Amino acid sequence: SQKIEQNSEALNIQEGKTATLTCNYTNYSPAYLQWYRQDPGRGPVFLLLIRENEKEKRKERLKVTFDTTLKQSLFHITASQPADSATYLCALPLGGYNKLIFGAGTRLAVHP
């Protein structure tokens, strides 16, 4: 069955550094992949979508890569700030009806 794995439960980095989060998947060939941010006590918020024919997507300080051979997406936050501290979820579509399967998320803590 399809599996989505996100790296480690928590990632601690220093302010100003680049945070890199990983999303691996198996038994699956998704047409696209999405990244969401979730703050404590709130619902997920969409950040970026990358399609299978796109190698890289950028939005301000965010960058996502999608390697369909490695079955992996990397999510980068450059010049990280304490306000970037949150849980980041990757999500892949399964089936035809916009049904998203979410990873467990990686909690990012950016320290001043």
Place this chain on the structure above:
Amino acid sequence: DTAVSQTPKYLVTQMGNDKSIKCEQNLGHDTMYWYKQDSKKFLKIMFSYNNKELIINETVPNRFSPKSPDKAHLNLHINSLELGDSAVYFCASSQAETGADTQYFGPGTRLTVL
């Protein structure tokens, strides 16, 4: 102006009770969803409606019954609540039912069953 709203935000109830959670979206979207996020933070889809029609129905106990009176509302009714139903329930919406479409989530309803 809230895009996807849910009520109540917190719900504490006894085992065996019946409860409902309401969801409304003012984005003009055609598709709405219910997700469950358990204590391990896994977010799992339960149901999806497109224009008041059920299109996704995951393996969920039939004690859970979604109802969509119109495309802006999707309510979740739960009968005979059990301890294992304790979780955070999120409503979401998207413009379309297929394709690479962003989902907009509500703030969540934390359900605690005692």
